[in-house]
Structure formats: structure tokens, C-alpha cells
Amino acid sequence: MYYLPFFINLQKKQIVIIGGGKVAERRLLRLLPFRENIIIVSPSLTESLRQLVDLHNISWVQTKCHLDHFKKADLIVVATNDPVTNKYVIEHAPSSAWINATHQAECGNIHFPVTIQKGKLQIAISTGGASPILAKKIKNSIEADIPDQYEQYIDFLFEARQLIKKLSISQPTKKQLLQEIVEKPVYSQKEQQAWIEKFKRQM
Known part of the structure; x- marks a missing residue:
């Protein structure tokens, strides 16, 4: 099966995690940036997962899952150790939903x-x-x-790109400037600031 790699924003998508064990916990940790949209469905939770749910105010439906829990879900994580429940969710999931089947990857349509x-x-x-x-x-x-400085360096590249886009210079020159700071990285915060100030004066 072929999978297309892409990045998605789940900010306004309904996420349902079915299961209350270690696998469900790992998936929850990955999905925490979208905690407001997450529902966990499971009769019980491990102690560590329960702590995460309480800490981040995650919605928990304390029961065995049925169709009403996931029929409007955009992303369904199947993370139980019960084959019957897993099969039920896969067979009844909406055709439009992304499904991560942790028990058998090929039963779903997305991987983490x-x-x-x-x-x-x-x-x-x-x-x-x-x-x-x-x-x-x-x-x-x-x-x-x-390099350890990459996080700060990429923030610099972002700022530099926004600045260069506004300059009244030719497109090839803009591309050349952006190419230069990638081919010859500017990691020093002081040098980055000097570079930004130099081009701000040209605006």
C-alpha cells in the first residue's frame, strides 16, 4: 500500500482515541497540541494515562466504544488490545476519517x-x-x-525570507540572497541581527 507523506493541522478536527493503555498514551502524547479536540473512549485508563488526561483536561468517555463515539470523527486512533473492538471500529468508521490502527497498521490509512x-x-x-x-x-x-543552533537559525531564515520578499529588488537577486544564507549558514545571533538590520535599512 502506498502512503503519501504530508503534514496536517488538526486544530479544528475531532480526534477520538479508542483505548486506555500504553499505546493510547503514546498517541495522546503526540497529539497533545490538539488537546481541545481529543476524546478518549475506554472503560479504564492506566494510571499514567489518567494523569495525562487530568493534567491536560482531556475528555474521557468511560465506557466501551460504540458508533456514536466516533461517527463524526476526523481522526480515529484504534489502540485497544481487544480484537472485537478493533474490528468493530475499523468496519464502522466513517469513510472520510483518517484511521490509525495501532494493532495492525494495514487496517488503517495513516501511520504515525x-x-x-x-x-x-x-x-x-x-x-x-x-x-x-x-x-x-x-x-x-x-x-x-x-547543529544545536538550528532552531534559532531557522527562525532567522524565516525572518530573513519575509524581509527579502518586501525588498524592491529582482526575483533572481532575492533568490540569490536566500541561497547564500543557506549555503553559508549564519548561526551567531549577533551576526543574524546585523544581517537583518542591514537589509531593513534598504527598505
């Missing part, structure tokens, strides 16, 4: 990749479920090559 995040920089790594261990190994290899 291993990710690296440094501020605005995001890198997703997936082996299509073939080897999560290899995905983590690749992650560690990439992280070792990313």
Missing part, C-alpha cells in the same frame, strides 16, 4: 511516523511499519548531524 522537531523544522521518518527500530536508528543519525 518517527519525527524530529527543531522549532519550525520538522522531519518525518517511516518504514511503512516494516521496522520501527530502523526508523529510530535513522532518526538518531539525522539528529546527530543537526
Whole structure:
């Protein structure tokens, strides 16, 4: 099965996590930026998951799941150890929903990749479920090559790009300027500020 990698904003999407164990907890941790839209459906929760739910004020429906819990969901995470429940959710999920089937990846239509995040920089790594261990190994290899200053540096690149777009210069010159600060990275915060001030004076 072919999967198209992309980044999505789930800010206004309904997210339903079905399950109350360790796997559900891992998924919740990944989805916490959208905590206001999350509902967990499970008769019980592990102690650590219960603490997360209480800490972040996550909605918890304390019962076995049925169709009403997920029929309007945009993203459904199937994370139980009950084959009957898992099968029921997969078979009755809305056709428009994204489904992450943690028990059997091919039963769903999305995977949660291993990710690296440094501020605005995001890198997703997936082996299509073939080897999560290899995905983590690749992650560690990439992280070792990313300078510690990258988060601040990418914020600088963002500011520089917004500034250069406003300059009254040709498009090729704009592209050349942006290329230069990538080919010759400016990591020092002092040098970044000097670079920004230089071009602000040209506006």
C-alpha cells in the first residue's frame, strides 16, 4: 500500500482515541497540541494515562466504544488490545476519517511516523511499519548531524525570507540572497541581527 507523506493541522478536527493503555498514551502524547479536540473512549485508563488526561483536561468517555463515539470523527486512533473492538471500529468508521490502527497498521490509512522537531523544522521518518527500530536508528543519525543552533537559525531564515520578499529588488537577486544564507549558514545571533538590520535599512 502506498502512503503519501504530508503534514496536517488538526486544530479544528475531532480526534477520538479508542483505548486506555500504553499505546493510547503514546498517541495522546503526540497529539497533545490538539488537546481541545481529543476524546478518549475506554472503560479504564492506566494510571499514567489518567494523569495525562487530568493534567491536560482531556475528555474521557468511560465506557466501551460504540458508533456514536466516533461517527463524526476526523481522526480515529484504534489502540485497544481487544480484537472485537478493533474490528468493530475499523468496519464502522466513517469513510472520510483518517484511521490509525495501532494493532495492525494495514487496517488503517495513516501511520504515525518517527519525527524530529527543531522549532519550525520538522522531519518525518517511516518504514511503512516494516521496522520501527530502523526508523529510530535513522532518526538518531539525522539528529546527530543537526547543529544545536538550528532552531534559532531557522527562525532567522524565516525572518530573513519575509524581509527579502518586501525588498524592491529582482526575483533572481532575492533568490540569490536566500541561497547564500543557506549555503553559508549564519548561526551567531549577533551576526543574524546585523544581517537583518542591514537589509531593513534598504527598505
